[in-house]
Amino acid sequence: MESINYSMTGTVFDIQRFSLHDGPGIRTIVFLKGCPLSCQWCSNPESQKITPVIMYRKDxxxxxxxxxxxxxxxxxxxxxxxxxxxxxxxxxxxxxxxxxxxxxxxxGKKMTVQQVVNELKKDATTYRRSGGGITLSGGEPLVQHGFSKELLAACKAQGWSTAMETTGCASEQVINEVIPYVDLVLLDIKNINSEMHKKYTGVGNELILKSAPLISQISETVVRVPVIPGFNHTEEAITAIAEYAKMLMGVRTIHLLPYHTFGENKYDLLGRDYQLQEIKPLSPEDMEQYKQIVENQGFRCVIGG
Ligand code: SF4
Ligand code: SF4
CATH class of the missing domain: 3.30.70.20 (Alpha-Beta Plaits)
Structure with missing residues (x-):
């Protein structure tokens, strides 16, 4: 077995314990800095830059x-x-x-793999009892791929289940390096239309659609769709994503994540404008309709996730 580099450092901006989302059981979520996308609805805008950022609460x-x-x-x-x-x-x-x-x-602060593992160990019993584990999130964990790989390998060495939330926006080499250490991948597919994707996230979707088949071949994968009014809240857009997901090996489940404004105040703290101010959240009836579309394509569909 390859030795693990416990002294490697990465930039972490949060560690949240006792999460019931982002994978089975009770989990600890490790949030890593850096993302190639800048989605207008991002609820963690402090994650986007790879370096630490200052938030200012003027009140x-x-x-x-x-x-x-x-x-x-x-x-x-x-x-x-x-x-x-x-x-x-x-x-x-x-x-x-x-x-x-x-x-x-x-x-954002530098932590070694060992320091993060020490934090995670506090809940090792909970992982075992609940069938939970750890989830890497961000940001995009594949940006700090070397650190993510070492951290995931360290978690596997402890016998913990591993999950990762990812945009899939990474090279084949990076995916082959990291994804084998992930038990469950939560892969965002936001829009099949690359022009729309670029307009709302800052990047086209070509690399993501190229990476998705490889990711789903390596690890169990759930497709996740943030449903955003004005961006992908149409029957056509949701159908196109479900049809694309049919081509991904072993994908049986799609999560639809309703648009929310939980991160909106953070933009102010970062001195940035929130660009989706005029948008209203979707109704439960709307979400049920999208769920039906996904189920009609043969998937299990969960609203939230
Ligand atoms: S404003 Fe920025 S550069 Fe100045 S002390 Fe704070 S973190 Fe450092
Ligand atoms: S942010 Fe306000 S309270 Fe804090 S050191 Fe600056 S001036 Fe003082």
Whole structure:
């Protein structure tokens, strides 16, 4: 068996314990930084850049000015429209260290494989009893592919079940390196129309549609579809995804993830605009209709997932 590099580091922005989503049983989700996509509905916009990012909660701010003094880059000023100048900020976290109010929070920190495994071990009994395990999410875990592979190998060495949420937007080489260590892949297929895909996520879908067959050959795969009004909430778009999924070996289940606005406030904390402000969430009746379309194509369909 290959030896595992426990000292390899990756950039992690969150570890959530006791999740009932994103795989069977009770799971711990490890969120990794970096994503090749920038979906307009992304509920983790702090994940998109691979480097750490600062979030600023202006309601908490005491206007003491300590952060302005601490920032060697001159990135913070009351004259900046969004307080932190994102072009100057390098995500060093010095401002957050001195902020007495917790108004500045750094999202993303370097951790070794061993440090993450130590965190995960806290719930090892729960994984065993519930049939759960660990799930890598992000961001896109395949961006930090070397770290993901070592972490997954370390989890397998502990006997834990592994899952990964992925956009599939990665090279064949990266997929062959990482996916063999994943028991269950939750693969997003967002739109078969590449132009629409590019307009709403920043990238075309060519690489994703090329990767999906390979991923589903290597590991058990569930296709996931975020259902977004104006982007893919039509009968044609959902049917096209289900028809595509029929060509993926062993895919039996499709999850439809209804559009929500849980991450909307984070855009403000990052000094960014949320572009889907006018969009209203879909009704349960709408989602049932899409579910029916997917089931008619022969899949088991779950709303949520
Ligand atoms: S993270 Fe570093 S560079 Fe960015 S605003 Fe804070 S102190 Fe300045
Ligand atoms: S250190 Fe914190 S409380 Fe003080 S001005 Fe900066 S963000 Fe506000």
């Amino acid at each position: 908490e701010c005491l206007h003491c000015g300590r952060c302005i003094e601490a920032c060697k880059r001159g990135a913070i000023s009351v004259d900046n429209e969004t307080f932190v100048d994102r072009d100057k900020c390098i995500g060093c976290g010095e401002c957050a260290n001195v902020c007495p109010a917790g108004a500045l929070v750094l999202k």
